[in-house]
Amino acid sequence: MSIQKIARLAGVSVATVSRVLNNSNSVKSKNRERVLEAIRESNYQPNLLARQLRTSRSSMILVMVSNIANPFCADVVKGIEEEAEKNGYRILLCNSGSDIERSKSSLGLLSGKMVDGIITMDALSNLPDLSTMIGQTPWVQCAEYADAGDVSCVGISDTEASEFAIRHLLERGCERIALINHDLSYKYAQLRERGYKTVLSQQGNSFEAIEYASELSFKAGKAAMENLLQAAAKPDAVFAVSDTLAAGAMRAIEDAGLKVPQDIAVIGFDGTELAEMVSPQLTTIEQPSRDIGRQAVSLLLRKIDNPQAPAERLMMDWRFIARASA
Template sequence: MSIQKIARLAGVSVATVSRVLNNQGTVKPQNRERVLSAIKESNYQPNLLARQLRTARSNMLLVMVSNISNPFCADVVKGIEAEAESNGYRILLCNSGSDVKRSQSSLQLLSGKMVDGVITMDAISALPQLSTLIADAPWVQCAEYDEDSSVSSVGIDDYQASRHVVGQFIAAGRRNVAMINHDLTYKYARQREQGYRDMLQEHQLDGFPVEYAAELSFNAGKTAMQNLLAQPVRPDAVFAISDTLAAGAIRAIDEAGLRIPQDIAVIGFDGTELGEMTSPQLSTIEQPSHQIGRQAVTLLLNKINDPAGPPERSRLAWRFVQRLSS
């Protein structure tokens, strides 16, 4: 099926079909709908190489995720993909594992003009190396950012969200509040820990030594909680910096014969569906994961269309979800 046949089927001009396919120019909503319906009906597949030669764009975006097994990252990618497709783009996904060498291999797609821009979710410690590799290509840093960077970014205020968690524990009369953190090379981990420490200090409460999970996994969360339970003083509340770690903590508490939240309250972070699967269901800070992904694409397309434009920084709203674990 050619573009000319699509035009005849939709009853519009070839130029109108071209504008719809390339997401360029102004098209009347009814004409756009007719073109899209004709494309769907005929199962039309545009010649991407021809389009790239014609427009100097590939209509492909590279998405580099540090850990795709993290439910939060997976949810963000879903938002990225949905917004990209609604704007006529496809995504290429790289599970970098925070490995700069693996990232370097994927980023060669930029120099080869195989992708038009990149969205990264790597630790902030990797940004200097990534900056060298990405250079002046359109780039958005997602859920992990540097306020002083020239790179556009989107995320939430992790510091204030963390303070809110500790405030919930304190308001409920908890005094021995522990924390399970992960990797401090990530800025979000440092901000959440700082919010935890500051809130305890302001209320003149002694914090536990922060327990650092070996990885962002259920088993690592369980092990971290077992270590906390082995302390001379048992915590009466635990703040885990991800729902995955919190789920592991809940299992450890249950296996120790303790009750949640009566003996130990637990609050997680991210707002993934995992929080509704635990027993009891998990209280958590809900990040707008899909919206973060969609906003990352919006910022990236702004940069693609206006390379000289200033960096944009979006901080989206989070919310606390109260469930039975706290």
């Protein structure tokens, strides 16, 4: 399929098709959609190398995900891919595990100009090292963000969301609220723990029990809950920093012969599909995961078009979903 045939299918000029393929901002949105639809219908594969030689752009975005097995990360990537393809870009996915050596390997693509920009979901503690390696390449930090600096970011107010969850548990009569957290090298883990501690302190509640899961997995959440249940003063509620950890906690509670929420209420975080699959269904803080991904691409494309533009920080709305677990 040639570019000329794409133009005929879309009912536009060859020049318009070329501008869409080169991600030009001068194309009317209606014409862009017609061209992209013709491309999808015909499975057209442009010669990326030829385009790169003509435009000095690859129309590729490197996406570095800390843990693709995490349902939240997977949903964010879906949003990234949808928005990238809508704008004539494709993504290269790296499951970095927030490991700097693995990140270095993927960032080798920068030297060959194989990608036009980068979206990362790495831990905040890795940002200084990443910044050194990435240099001047357009970059957006997604979901895990910095409060200052030169990197554009998109996420939610983790502290505010966490505070809301703890207040909800206190209002329903819970007195011994535990937290299942993860790695504090992640900013979200720091902020969600801050929200937990702040509300308990404000309410004069002296009970504090925090378990740090070894990873964001069902198994790790179950193990963390088992540790909490061994304490002399068992919690009557648990707030977990991910739905996956919360699901593991619910299994541990059930295995101990206790009931959710009658004996122990449980709240998760992320609003993934898993929250509706467990029984009882999980009360959770829902992040707009796909929209976070889409907005990350929008921020990145603006940075690609204007590398000298200042960093942007976008805070998105979250939603509390009350279900049977709390």
